[in-house]
Amino acid sequence: MKNALVNLVNITKSFGDQMILDDLNLYIRENEFLTLLGPSGCGKTTTLRILGGFETPDKGQVIFDGKDITNLPPNKRNLNTVFQKYALFTHMTIAENIAFGLKIKNKSKTYIDDKIKYALKLVNLDGYENRMPDSLSGGQQQRIAIARAIVNEPKLLLLDEPLGALDLKLRQDMQYELIRLKNELGITFIYVTHDQEEALTMSDTIVVMNQGYIQQIGTPENIYNEPENAFVADFIGDSNIIGATMIQDRLVEILGARFACVDEGFGTNKPVDVVIRPEDVELVAPEEGTIQGTVTHLIFKGVHYEMEVEANGYEWLVQSTRMCPVGTHVGIKVDPFNIQIMNKPESEDEEAVGVNE
Amino acid sequence: MMRNAARKIYIFLIFIFLYAPIIALIVLSFNASRTRAKWGGFTLKWYGELFQNKVILQALWNTLAIALLSALIATVIGTIACISMQGMKRRNRTILMGITNIPMLNAEIVTGISLMLLFISLGIKFGFMTILLAHITFNIPYVILSVMPRMKQLNPSTYEAALDLGASHMQAFFKVVFPDILPGILSGSLMAFTMSLDDFIITHFTKGPGIDTLSTKIYTEVKKGIKPEMYALSSLIFITVLILLILVNCTPKTEPKKEITERSKNSSKKWIAAVVCVILCIVAVFGFSTFKSNQSNEVYVFNWGEYIDPEVLVMFEEETGIKVIYDEYETNEIMYPKVEAGTSAYDVICPSDYMIQKMIENDLLQELDFDNMPNAVANIGAQYYEQSAAFDPGNKYCVPYCWGTVGILYNKTMVEEPVDSWSILWDEKYANNILMQDSVRDAFMVGLKLNGFSMNTLNENELQIAKEALIKQKPLVQAYVVDQVRDKMIGGEAALGVIYSGEAIYTQQENADLEYVIPKEGTNVWIDGWVVPKNAPNKKNAEIFIDYMCREDIALMNFEYITYSTPNEAARALIEDEEIRNSSIAFPDLSQYQNLETFNYLGEDGDELYNSLWKEAMSY
Ligand SMILES: Nc1ncnc2c1ncn2[C@@H]1O[C@H](COP(=O)(O)OP(=O)(O)O)[C@@H](O)[C@H]1O
Numbered sequence: 012m013k014n015a016l017v018n019l020v021n022i023t024k025s026f027g028d029q030m031i032l033d034d035l036n037l038y039i040r041e042n043e044f045l046t047l048l049g050p051s052g053c054g055k056t057t058t059l060r061i062l063g064g065f066e067t068p069d070k071g072q073v074i075f076d077g078k079d080i081t082n083l084p085p086n087k088r089n090l091n092t093v094f095q096k097y098a099l100f101t102h103m104t105i106a107e108n109i110a111f112g113l114k115i116k117n118k119s120k121t122y123i124d125d126k127i128k129y130a131l132k133l134v135n136l137d138g139y140e141n142r143m144p145d146s147l148s149g150g151q152q153q154r155i156a157i158a159r160a161i162v163n164e165p166k167l168l169l170l171d172e173p174l175g176a177l178d179l180k181l182r183q184d185m186q187y188e189l190i191r192l193k194n195e196l197g198i199t200f201i202y203v204t205h206d207q208e209e210a211l212t213m214s215d216t217i218v219v220m221n222q223g224y225i226q227q228i229g230t231p232e233n234i235y236n237e238p239e240n241a242f243v244a245d246f247i248g249d250s251n252i253i254g255a256t257m258i259q260d261r262l263v264e265i266l267g268a269r270f271a272c273v274d275e276g277f278g279t280n281k282p283v284d285v286v287i288r289p290e291d292v293e294l295v296a297p298e299e300g301t302i303q304g305t306v307t308h309l310i311f312k313g314v315h316y317e318m319e320v321e322a323n324g325y326e327w328l329v330q331s332t333r334m335c336p337v338g339t340h341v342g343i344k345v346d347p348f349n350i351q352i353m354n355k356p357e358s359e360d361e362e363a364v365g366v367n368e
Numbered sequence: 369m370m371r372n373a374a375r376k377i378y379i380f381l382i383f384i385f386l387y388a389p390i391i392a393l394i395v396l397s398f399n400a401s402r403t404r405a406k407w408g409g410f411t412l413k414w415y416g417e418l419f420q421n422k423v424i425l426q427a428l429w430n431t432l433a434i435a436l437l438s439a440l441i442a443t444v445i446g447t448i449a450c451i452s453m454q455g456m457k458r459r460n461r462t463i464l465m466g467i468t469n470i471p472m473l474n475a476e477i478v479t480g481i482s483l484m485l486l487f488i489s490l491g492i493k494f495g496f497m498t499i500l501l502a503h504i505t506f507n508i509p510y511v512i513l514s515v516m517p518r519m520k521q522l523n524p525s526t527y528e529a530a531l532d533l534g535a536s537h538m539q540a541f542f543k544v545v546f547p548d549i550l551p552g553i554l555s556g557s558l559m560a561f562t563m564s565l566d567d568f569i570i571t572h573f574t575k576g577p578g579i580d581t582l583s584t585k586i587y588t589e590v591k592k593g594i595k596p597e598m599y600a601l602s603s604l605i606f607i608t609v610l611i612l613l614i615l616v617n618c619t620p621k622t623e624p625k626k627e628i629t630e631r632s633k634n635s636s637k638k639w640i641a642a643v644v645c646v647i648l649c650i651v652a653v654f655g656f657s658t659f660k661s662n663q664s665n666e667v668y669v670f671n672w673g674e675y676i677d678p679e680v681l682v683m684f685e686e687e688t689g690i691k692v693i694y695d696e697y698e699t700n701e702i703m704y705p706k707v708e709a710g711t712s713a714y715d716v717i718c719p720s721d722y723m724i725q726k727m728i729e730n731d732l733l734q735e736l737d738f739d740n741m742p743n744a745v746a747n748i749g750a751q752y753y754e755q756s757a758a759f760d761p762g763n764k765y766c767v768p769y770c771w772g773t774v775g776i777l778y779n780k781t782m783v784e785e786p787v788d789s790w791s792i793l794w795d796e797k798y799a800n801n802i803l804m805q806d807s808v809r810d811a812f813m814v815g816l817k818l819n820g821f822s823m824n825t826l827n828e829n830e831l832q833i834a835k836e837a838l839i840k841q842k843p844l845v846q847a848y849v850v851d852q853v854r855d856k857m858i859g860g861e862a863a864l865g866v867i868y869s870g871e872a873i874y875t876q877q878e879n880a881d882l883e884y885v886i887p888k889e890g891t892n893v894w895i896d897g898w899v900v901p902k903n904a905p906n907k908k909n910a911e912i913f914i915d916y917m918c919r920e921d922i923a924l925m926n927f928e929y930i931t932y933s934t935p936n937e938a939a940r941a942l943i944e945d946e947e948i949r950n951s952s953i954a955f956p957d958l959s960q961y962q963n964l965e966t967f968n969y970l971g972e973d974g975d976e977l978y979n980s981l982w983k984e985a986m987s988y
């Protein structure tokens with residue numbers, strides 16, 4: 012909290028009678044690459060727009076660099092936004108686009124020219140000064156949008172699904188480019204996406220959101236390996252999420268079979284959810300497995316095979332480099348470290364309710 | 369193959385139908401001959417005359433000023449409307465778009481009349497301002513219609529992106545949003561400009577005395593008889609509107625700007641700004657000069673078209689310092705409701721005998737003070753005051769201005785027998801060579817006189833007989849027309865025509881084969897005279913004006929210009945050409961004829977009776 016650049020305090024926002032954000036609290040450290048991750052409609056853009064100054068929260072405060080900027084208009088904030096659809100000024104050349112903010116601030120011509128050169132070099136588009144935005148590809152346009160934002164030397168850059176409109180290959184290239192940019196510039200990024208892979212690749216910190224509530228905050232590893240609830244587990248990658256009973260510390264009963272695990276403190280004979288990543292399910296000879304089942308589906312995925320195994324009334328998702336043909340009788344084994352135990356929500360609503368930071 | 373040929377013919381036919389009239393018009397505008405009937409060689413004369421005609425140039429000015437100002441203001445208002453509509457919820461926006469579009473679908477005449485009523489009820493004086501307001505009103509939807517689609521295409525984030533980069537709301541709008549919707553704004557304003565240029569109906573209802581746009585000017589001119597200058601003017605307007613419409617449709621969808629350097633772009637921007645500024649200044653100055661005319665030393669004159677020598681008006685203004693605001697009408701019936709409604713207060717009007725009687729009876733006129741008008745007392749012949757006493761008992765309201773008879777104009781090369789009776793208009797020999805007047809009272813005058821009745825009769829039997837006569841004559845008549853009798857007779861398109869004596873003199877000058885007679889059964893001796901309406905704002909100036917018209921040299925100028933007989937004996941004495949001074953057409957010896965009458969006002973019932981009989985005769 013000490014070196015927090017941004018602090019969102021008790022932010023509440025509704026549109027009409029639709030509550031979008033309910034008492035949201037979040038801080039962002041200086042130099043952090045923080046990603047808001049969640050399904051679409053969960054309030055990510057709204058959060059970002061409150062930061063950018065395009066929406067005013069109904070309640071709560073936005074603290075930026077130690078000052079309350081809740082009611083400051085966007086043009087007075089020392090931060091910049093990269094919009095989802097680039098939002099380049101189509102009637103201006105690339106150079107004019109990049110110079111826009113600097114001209115408004117009445118910078119000298121040489122300063123502006125230098126900045127344009129520098130920014131274009133930074134995004135690998137030198138020599139594009141006199142082109143019109145229409146003549147650029149989507150990826151190039153997005154890089155110009157980023158260049159246009161960073162020449163203003165903001166302390167904070169907000170990016171709202173900036174790669175959403177690009178195709179897969181380009182998206183992956185741009186992900187590395189963004190990481191490089193962030194490291195070179197040394198500024199804070201708040202990044203919005205609904206793509207968990209993107210979030211895992213780029214972020215220092217991921218904030219998983221659902222229906223306006225923060226579900227979990229953590230490093231990518233943390234989020235991936237130790238999802239705090241079924242929503243996070245389900246949202247981050249494919250998972251086997253199975254209803255189970257915690258018999259006692261370090262012993263859980265899944266689908267009638269007892270598995271050793273490492274979690275403690277859930278009580279005895281408590282209903283819980285367990286998360287087992289598909290790559291953590293080991294297929295062994297039937298007699299070696301904790302439970303037995305039959306392979307029902309098989310797909311080759313390049314690096315690995317993906318299989319579905321019917322066992323004790325559940326379709327287990329399994330990823331393995333070893334192939335078992337459909338119909339094979341197999342045993343299932345899981346390393347205790349790879350069984351993640353989570354509290355079961357008592358009602359549907361609770362699934363979305365915020366967990367404490 | 370067959371189908372292809374058929375399609376070509378089809379397209380060709382469509383083009384013929386659409387463009388033949390306009391091509392005819394354009395061809396005629398280059399015709400050296402005054403008549404439509406024959407081709408007299410190629411000439412640019414009419415275009416030349418057009419640009420020397422001050423009245424038309426003034427109308428052109430008005431048209432441009434109104435079109436430019438209304439397009440400009442409508443563009444600003446329309447664009448602001450679009451911006452605020454864009455911020456609305458979809459449902460509200462759809463409703464609002466509908467509301468703004470309705471005036472466009474509304475019949476123009478309805479819009480025109482409603483605007484007129486609105487201005488009357490608000491007490492706004494009719495003139496430049498009312499036309500401008502009306503044009504702004506009907507132009508706004510066109511602007512909205514062309515800006516709105518651009519607005520919808522706009523990426524809403526660009527505006528926020530500009531704010532995000534530090535721009536204020538104003539800067540964001542003008543630097544980012546405006547250039548994007550500019551093509552829409554331009555084509556919208558061009559559209560508005562064209563619509564304004566093109567409009568007749570709405571202008572007609574909202575204009576006031578002394579101001580005309582090209583379209584209303586053409587309308588009044590054409591009413592008087594189509595002159596070749598008007599072909600030229602109409603051709604020019606058509607070409608202009610055509611070019612504008614092409615421009616509107618070709619406004620660049622993608623700006624061709626690629627490698628324009630900063631400097632050249634900036635200078636071209638400045639250049640456009642400078643031009644716009646200059647135009648605005650000119651328009652503003654012009655606008656002010658029209659509004660400024662609100663001074664009290666002026667006189668509003670409402671007269672027949674082509675019924676005064678324009679030079680006389682200039683002289684009057686110079687000599688008296690009174691500014692003349694001059695407006696024209698085509699028939700007594702068009703003039704009357706305007707004066708009665710009081711939307712525009714005129715000082716001097718020049719109605720005909722029966723109309724003067726009607727206006728006196730309806731208490732629309734005020735008595736004249738002849739002490740202020742020595743020329744009117746001294747120069748107008750006593751016999752004319754006697755004649756006018758028939759409709760203005762005691763000579764209190766009217767000073768005679770022009771008079772004349774109605775008779776038969778015939779072409780000596782086509783009619784060999786002597787002409788002295790209305791009955792020749794029923795002679796089958798001349799089937800399809802006869803021109804009748806297309807107005808109730810004039811037509812019935814002929815029918816009634818033929819049968820020896822009074823032309824002011826209200827006797828149903830007599831009127832039925834006259835009606836039967838007109839019905840019987842109908843198959844022989846080539847056309848029922850008003851002013852075209854003159855042109856058609858000059859062009860030799862007909863053998864016989866009922867015509868006013870003043871026109872007869874003019875036709876004889878143009879075609880020596882024409883001869884005019886007053887039939888022995890008697891005819892209409894008409895008098896048009898100056899009167900001052902009750903609500904005249906400048907009665908003093910009105911009397912100065914009337915008296916000026918009675919000055920012998922002025923009356924002479926007017927006589928020579930309009931060629932209708934003048935009751936001004938002093939002026940007649942000044943006519944140099946003896947043939948004209950003693951012309952039996954211009955100055956017939958009325959004592960030689962019997963059954964000469966002046967039209968009386970027959971009351972509303974009488975008018976109704978005549979009108980219904982006329983309708984029966986014409987639809988028989
Ligand atoms: N201006 C607005 N008016 C009404 N509802 C809005 C507005 N902006 C966003 N919403 C609603 O708020 C919810 C969250 O939207 P948003 O923050 O854009 O979600 P995300 O970016 O996570 O997809 C959505 O249901 C959306 O329909």
Ligand SMILES: [Mg+2]
Nearest residue numbers: 052055056057
């Ligand atoms: Mg979003």
